Amino acid sequence: MIxxxxxxxxxxxxxxxxxxxxxxxxxxxxxxxxxxxxGNPDRTPVRRVVLVSRDLPLLEGGNAAALLAxxxxxxDVEVREQLGGAPAALExxxxxxxxxxxxxSDVVGRAGAAAALCSTRGGEITTTGRAxxxxxxxxxxxxxxxxxxxxxxxxxxLGVAVSLERAGVTEKVAAVAGLGSKEAAALGDDVVPTxxxxxxxxxxxxxxxxxxxxxxxxxxxxxxxxxxVAALGEGAIDVARDEPPAQPIPTGSHTPxxxxxxxxxxxxxxxxDKLRLEAARCTTCGTLAYPRRHRCLGxxxxxxxxxxxxxxxxxxxxxxxxxxxxxxxTTPYTVVLAELGDSGVRxxxxxxxxxxxxxxxxxxxxxxxxxxxxxxxxPDYGYGFLPTLQVPSEDEExxx
Amino acid sequence: MRRVAMVGxxxxxxxxxxxxxxxxxxxxxxxxxxxxxxxxxxxxxxxAAWFGELVSTDGFAAGILAxxxxxxxxxxxxxENACATGNDAVRHGVLGVASGFYDVVLVVGADxxxxxxxxxxxxxxxGMTRDMAWDFPLGxxxxxxxxxxxSRYLHExxxxxxxxxMVAVKNHRHGVTNPKAQLRFExxxxxxxxxxxxxxxxxxYDCTPQSDGAAATLLVAEDVVDRYTDxxxxxxxxxxxxxxxxxxxxxxxxxxxATVKAAKQAYAMAGVGPDDIDVxxxxxxxxxxxxxxxxxxxxxxxFDAYKLIxxxxxxxxxxxxxxxxxxxxxxxxxxxxxxxAQCTELFEQLRGxxxxxxxxxxxxxxxxxxxxxxxxxxxxxxxxxx
Numbered sequence: 144m145i146x147x148x149x150x151x152x153x154x155x156x157x158x159x160x161x162x163x164x165x166x167x168x169x170x171x172x173x174x175x176x177x178x179x180x181x182g183n184p185d186r187t188p189v190r191r192v193v194l195v196s197r198d199l200p201l202l203e204g205g206n207a208a209a210l211l212a213x214x215x216x217x218x219d220v221e222v223r224e225q226l227g228g229a230p231a232a233l234e235x236x237x238x239x240x241x242x243x244x245x246x247x248s249d250v251v252g253r254a255g256a257a258a259a260l261c262s263t264r265g266g267e268i269t270t271t272g273r274a275x276x277x278x279x280x281x282x283x284x285x286x287x288x289x290x291x292x293x294x295x296x297x298x299x300x301l302g303v304a305v306s307l308e309r310a311g312v313t314e315k316v317a318a319v320a321g322l323g324s325k326e327a328a329a330l331g332d333d334v335v336p337t338x339x340x341x342x343x344x345x346x347x348x349x350x351x352x353x354x355x356x357x358x359x360x361x362x363x364x365x366x367x368x369x370x371x372v373a374a375l376g377e378g379a380i381d382v383a384r385d386e387p388p389a390q391p392i393p394t395g396s397h398t399p400x401x402x403x404x405x406x407x408x409x410x411x412x413x414x415x416d417k418l419r420l421e422a423a424r425c426t427t428c429g430t431l432a433y434p435r436r437h438r439c440l441g442x443x444x445x446x447x448x449x450x451x452x453x454x455x456x457x458x459x460x461x462x463x464x465x466x467x468x469x470x471x472x473t474t475p476y477t478v479v480l481a482e483l484g485d486s487g488v489r490x491x492x493x494x495x496x497x498x499x500x501x502x503x504x505x506x507x508x509x510x511x512x513x514x515x516x517x518x519x520x521x522p523d524y525g526y527g528f529l530p531t532l533q534v535p536s537e538d539e540e541x542x543x
Numbered sequence: 544m545r546r547v548a549m550v551g552x553x554x555x556x557x558x559x560x561x562x563x564x565x566x567x568x569x570x571x572x573x574x575x576x577x578x579x580x581x582x583x584x585x586x587x588x589x590x591a592a593w594f595g596e597l598v599s600t601d602g603f604a605a606g607i608l609a610x611x612x613x614x615x616x617x618x619x620x621x622x623e624n625a626c627a628t629g630n631d632a633v634r635h636g637v638l639g640v641a642s643g644f645y646d647v648v649l650v651v652g653a654d655x656x657x658x659x660x661x662x663x664x665x666x667x668x669x670g671m672t673r674d675m676a677w678d679f680p681l682g683x684x685x686x687x688x689x690x691x692x693x694s695r696y697l698h699e700x701x702x703x704x705x706x707x708x709m710v711a712v713k714n715h716r717h718g719v720t721n722p723k724a725q726l727r728f729e730x731x732x733x734x735x736x737x738x739x740x741x742x743x744x745x746x747x748y749d750c751t752p753q754s755d756g757a758a759a760t761l762l763v764a765e766d767v768v769d770r771y772t773d774x775x776x777x778x779x780x781x782x783x784x785x786x787x788x789x790x791x792x793x794x795x796x797x798x799x800x801a802t803v804k805a806a807k808q809a810y811a812m813a814g815v816g817p818d819d820i821d822v823x824x825x826x827x828x829x830x831x832x833x834x835x836x837x838x839x840x841x842x843x844x845x846f847d848a849y850k851l852i853x854x855x856x857x858x859x860x861x862x863x864x865x866x867x868x869x870x871x872x873x874x875x876x877x878x879x880x881x882x883x884a885q886c887t888e889l890f891e892q893l894r895g896x897x898x899x900x901x902x903x904x905x906x907x908x909x910x911x912x913x914x915x916x917x918x919x920x921x922x923x924x925x926x927x928x929x
Contacts, residue, residue, distance in 0.1 A: 400663075401663055403666060409674075433791070434674075434676075460695065461691045461692070462691070463694055464740075464743045465686075465741075466739070467740075469665055470663070470665055470666065471666070478683060488791070489791040490791055491791055493681060500743065515680050523680045
């Protein structure tokens, strides 16, 4: 059963087709969706995470620890990284044991992520059919090279139509994940929900959409000639969306440059504090240290310290926007020194989710999990400052 | 503790010396310092030397000084203290002489910023001054490092970008007549404000250029000063201050505690105060930093720096000329050499033969701030022994 669904769309691109930001990848998108359903003490605790994606960043491993840190889950929670698209994610949800967080994360093409917390309460979902066939009209190898057979009619008729028949789908469905809106409409009853993504996150977006419009029924997931179909039954499902309005992705200027170097020793030492946003608290005087340090900033104690989470609400103490070309980076970019809640801790981070140079000292926002840099092939995760969306007040709307 | 006199000082022109290596620039500066000694100088008199260099060029730094200058029989040490290297190297020379350990020492500083492609320089130099896990990946280039301070400073003080521009205009004007300066042309406030943005709030003309160069000075004990000159410049005070390294740990970014501490030490040792300073060379790597320096060095009250620049008080001809050489802004900034070149300028000022002479100057101050704004060195010189 699905207890809750969280979704995330990057703020970039068109409303119906988002682009991942330069500081986003499948892991950060997954975290952004996942945190919409984790961290709530009333929810079923997460005992396992299944990340379904075709865009995993570290193919040789290393994604899971970053994912757990970003989600604020213990490092020993089981993580399954599953290569797959919409059918795989739909089946992962339908098959999930209680306490499983299934996240579909899509970067290439239409970017977005959605997470389903599966448990023994909520809305029932059951796989009712599947067909797994190979008709690789589009291919992508491990290096990212894409080839396209470019024959949509072949895919539709020899691929999807045949697979639907084999999966026993004879009637119109309530939602279609993995196909464009025109093809989806042809297979759906009434008006199928328009979904923002086509990959692993799409069936979860489909469930969220059905829940919100009090509709239940068959959910179809398609990836080339592979299909899965599941029945979504009654039962309450909480839906939390983080889907800011879309805006054009800023066109920066990239300067070619050498690989930005990394010390993996320094990376590993900082990993937990940096990705979990946890400070050390002096056991003698209570002063917070971020990053962790051997000797207390406040009293000089060298005793072992406690670990405490830092607040994520933040205010800009000072900021600078870099316009000059920096080799290996895209300019302009903005750094902000963010003051975290009333903790007295400040952190230097990049601005995210809004064009560079659009914030000022005193602006408020929150820290969100992002990929701070790519360094010699290593995604260097941490946090970015996301300013609070400026919603015009009613007075201003009236005046306008 | 013995009094220490500066009896010679010299420097190469600052600029893009694509035709000269570090092994050329260092002996050139040393020879100029030797030639500036009034009664002549036998370099066999040098008992020890310090070499300030931020980034190694062509390898082993101390060896390069010893080898290129024919000083193979004395101890030579390399000193690196971020952009405060120059004045800190002077301080080490002073310690060596004042303590009685040596009578005659040589202090040299040099850097070749333009020896590597601008492309790799960015990250090489950033790697030297940033925490590898926390700050380095942010692309916190040097101007951004300082812009974080100046943004906050402009937020809290009445100063504006126009006041920053006035600093550039003044220092460019001073640099025109300095044959050692890298940028010898005048600019206007409008040009500064209209220039391409580097890192807000710094446009191109708010920033120091990238420079190569070397500077050298000879320090001797009061016991032997008569051998070399009848017009010594006394090193009356030295100071070195530090601060928290990461920006996140600096509670008030509108001031540099490192400068305040360094200045306090130097003033106390010299027995003078800010009001006694007749001319100063301060670290204007970016225009706004010069304004912050006025306050940290005690030249004016907190957030009053804009008044000094507005009224022209820190121009040559004003009450307290700052950076008559053109400063880092126009003269250039090869970091290891910068502080020693400041002392070279003030050596000339205090002996009455500077290119932009401040009439009757008796007490002068040199200042560096560097690292991630976490280290500062101050030297106070005077033509009066006490």
